[in-house]
């Protein structure tokens with residue numbers, strides 16, 4: 616199989632799986648238990664937080680809360696800050712559904728939410744942002760790297776604009792497609808809250824974390840035994856958490872080598888795609904090299920996706936979480952014409968993607984397009 620849908624999920628690495636097994640068998644103790652074996656897992660949990668804090672260059676007195684994934688972390692953040700009827704939240708229009716749909720829901724329930732538009736390259740429109748940054752804004756959520764196009768938002772520039780306006784505004788960024796792939800330095804980014812997920816970086820599914828800057832208070836979604844500093848009750852998913860931390864270390868140790876090779880692969884893919892008639896590459900060269908969105912006009916993306924699957928080549932159509940939804944909020948807000956939106960596909964690579972994989976994908980894609988055109992007389 617050639618798997619080119621790594622932005623939707625990845626296969627757990629051998630080392631992360633070993634860690635998972637170790638904390639499910641030999642070290643299965645409850646970290647809240649009073650006996651030594653429990654206490655020692657608790658200690659390891661605190662070290663795990665410090666490991667992630669140091670990978671993202673946070674202060675050691677900042678906090679990390681482990682969650683069931685990025686969706687939970689994002690829900691926690693939005694529900695903590697979009698709760699004042701006289702305040703306004705600014706949310707990027709291209710956010711993942713775990714931010715966008717929560718914001719939309721809160722808006723429908725009478726809270727003030729404004730969505731910030733996009734430039735034609737998929738990044739946040741700074742002028743639109745500035746015009747919406749009124750005195751009543753108390754919360755901003757703008758993702759770091761977009762999951763459909765790979766567009767990288769200028770988070771530190773947005774932070775400077777926010778701080779110039781009002782030091783007290785809480786700034787959150789969903790960093791799921793950035794963490795472990797491009798440099799993430801929360802100090803430089805200036806964020807108060809930053810969401811990450813395990814299964815996008817070769818860790819297990821069902822684990823994520825929320826970075827919380829010291830002094831920022833958020834509300835729990837779940838009440839119970841008071842684990843995770845009262846912010847996320849429930850016995851900690853220790854196999855998942857420690858396995859995630861193993862994946863974090865591997866990603867961090869190899870980040871620059873992997874990034875440089877992803878840049879070369881992304882160029883190679885784009886150079887080859889550009890040879891296809893009428894194709895539109897939706898991800899420009901400033902995007903994350905791990906995600907390449909392209910559109911084939913007058914073609915149904917799903918048909919091409921299934922034709923490739925028959926050849927054992929897996930690619931995505933936009934975001935996996937919203938792949939059954941009609942239309943495309945992100946591409947349409949970038950000003951992409953309708954005929955290109957229906958034919959939008961996404962290739963997302965990883966460090967293992969080889970030139971052979973790419974060559975095979977391009978070859979089969981061209982064959983699929985020709986067959987599609989033949990069958991539909993286009």
Ligand code: PMP
Nearest residue numbers: 684685686711762791792812823
């Ligand atoms: N945010 C972004 C940008 C994502 O790509 C995803 C995964 N598709 C999520 C949030 C949700 O992550 P999780 O599966 O860990 O809930």
